[in-house]
Amino acid sequence: MTMESVDNYQLFGISDIPDIEPGTDLAEVIVSAFEKYGGLKNQDVIVVASKIVSKAENMYCSTSGVSASSEAIELARITGKPEKVCQIVIDESQSYRTNGKALIAVQKQGFELSSAGVDRLSDELVILLPRDPDKSAERISLGILEQAGVQVAVVISDSHGRADRAGAGAVALGIYGISPLRITSTTQANGKVKYAEETLCDLLAAGASVILGQRGRGIPVVCVRGLSFQFDPTASVKSILHYAPKDSNVSQ
Amino acid sequence: MTMESVDNYQLFGISDIPDIEPGTDLAEVIVSAFEKYGGLKNQDVIVVASKIVSKAENMYCSTSGVSASSEAIELARITGKPEKVCQIVIDESQSYRTNGKALIAVQKQGFELSSAGVDRLSDELVILLPRDPDKSAERISLGILEQAGVQVAVVISDSHGRADRAGAGAVALGIYGISPLRITSTTQANGKVKYAEETLCDLLAAGASVILGQRGRGIPVVCVRGLSFQFDPTASVKSILHYAPKDSNVSQ
Structure with missing residues (x-):
């Protein structure tokens, strides 16, 4: 993906998401909650805590x-x-x-x-975790497109710790619409071109988690606004997982 | 730390940081670069790529x-x-x-x-990495306070990959002014109180890295604005590291 113009963005949390029951249409809940924030915009990235996705999917x-x-x-x-x-x-x-x-x-x-x-x-x-978080993200994005007419990317985020330090960070479990990786290249002093891959979906999940927080903060949805990216309907976290099962492209 | 009011924040990159030479005063460079953005504000969190800290410290x-x-x-x-x-x-x-x-x-x-x-x-x-990144963060923050009269928190960030997925995320190596952990509590259905620790410094490093990027994007400093936190001059990443050497409080 190209993302040359990303030099600023903002994040805000959606604080009045109701309790999520099995079968709840998350797209509908999100579209409705955003009304008081002036609605969703094309190119917004919506980060959703995996917990409410699990609840809606009765996990x-x-x-x-x-x-x-x-x-x-x-x-x-x-x-x-x-x-x-x-x-x-x-x-x-x-x-x-x-x-x-x-x-x-x-x-x-x-x-x-x-x-x-x-x-x-x-x-x-x-x-438990959603059974297919990429699919969950897709379902939410397509639901929002259908109900509100805007095309947003969706990231399903979860928390996870690191071996070297206390506390939990956040990673992306599922994604739709925005590439999971950003690839940058630089030319070294010796003329060789070196490529670096960044796990953009995890950076977004983590940045949003400053607001999402863990348990009990009551803000399970965050809007990331101001990123410029090429909408990619084939984007998935599954595609960058080293331990994904071989048959993992089978949908639910 | 308490952070109840965090429901939105913004990030912007400082794109005209000059090449950093050994001995460069990073506080001076940062204060000067922020002039065209209206200057720094109290409670800003400045995320600095570890690479320019290493360069300034001649590593x-x-x-x-x-x-x-x-x-x-x-x-x-x-x-x-x-x-x-x-x-x-x-x-x-x-x-x-x-x-x-x-x-x-x-x-x-x-x-x-x-x-x-x-x-x-x-x-x-x-x-190599800065020898004592918490100390580097403190030095930058105190330098900014001295030169611009504003009290900002500083996070030194670096990239690192995860075993389960392609690409690199970002973590904090050093910090000054803002607690590395956020602790939240919730009461469970059975009345037990459960605590969760989040590695706030890593979430901030990651969110800023959407802008910082890796190699060659040319934006080594990001301002995180709009967080409400209690300034903590004792904050350090070292304090949350499981493998920190016992004598690691010895400063440079």
Whole structure:
């Protein structure tokens, strides 16, 4: 993508998103919430917290029907997490590693995340990641186009920690309309051209997360305005994942 | 820190920063560059690319005087990087791992980064990270306060990749004035209070990197304006690093 003209942009949070129920049309909720902000604009990038996408897609999972394997019981002993939650993390993962406290898993779709993105809502209830976040992003964008007549890019963001430091940052799980990578080139002193790839979708997810925040800040949607980019309906996070399963282009 | 009122902010890049030479006073350069943007304001957060900090602090390192150990020769064979550069990465690191292409190292100060942050400028010249990026951030902020009379927070940012995806994101190496973490709490359905820590300094570094970009975009300084935060002169990235050396509070 070309993005020469990006030297400023702004972000604002949409604070009056109602509670999201399974089956909620997120495009409708977003279009409606933006009305009091003067509406959406073409070329806006809408960053949506994965949590509300999971809720709308009914990704709740009760621990009551889960029975913990010996592997899950051992993982619970190491991490201090409930055995049934550990079983769900194992079921959601391609592989995992733990250093005793953190449990880092490569989730089935290829995302490396804390606890494979399994989020504990209570002792009996967890919520899983959207099944196909690129598809979720596409659905929201196309819904907004249909309902409001504007073409926006959508980024589904989630939080994840780094091994070297405390706290959580944010990454993109799904994207629609804006390329996940930005490629820049420079000519070195010796004349060789060097290319650098930046994970633009993650930079946007992180910048928006200054507003989104984690749990309980009540702002699950952020508008990024002022970026100049070429709208790309084929953009996906899946396309840049090293551990994506081979059949991952099969849609839901 | 409290940050209840953060529901919007803006970022803009400072595009006419001159080439930085060893010994350049970055505070002076930044104050001067901001003049045509109406000047700096109290509570601005200035994000500075680590590269220009390294240049100002003369962190250039020639490969000519380096002799590669057998370990470096083996690492060069695996990664395809020059032997002498591998030796410098080893010298800069507490530990490292490689999957053949990527070389991920925990740098001496505790940052986990691609090639320990060693950046190859040519076959004969690399540039290393600032020796104490928190101190660098403090120096820039205090210089700006002295020269322009405004109190700004400073974040020194650098790029780094993730194992699960292509491209580079951005993290904070050093900080001054703004807490590196934001802590939020929520009460769960069962009445338990759950705390979440977000690495605010990394979110800011990433959001700014949409503008900073990597190599050759020519915008090494970004202003983040509109955040409301309590100025904290004790803030440091060092304080949240899991692998920071025990004696890391020794200043330069």
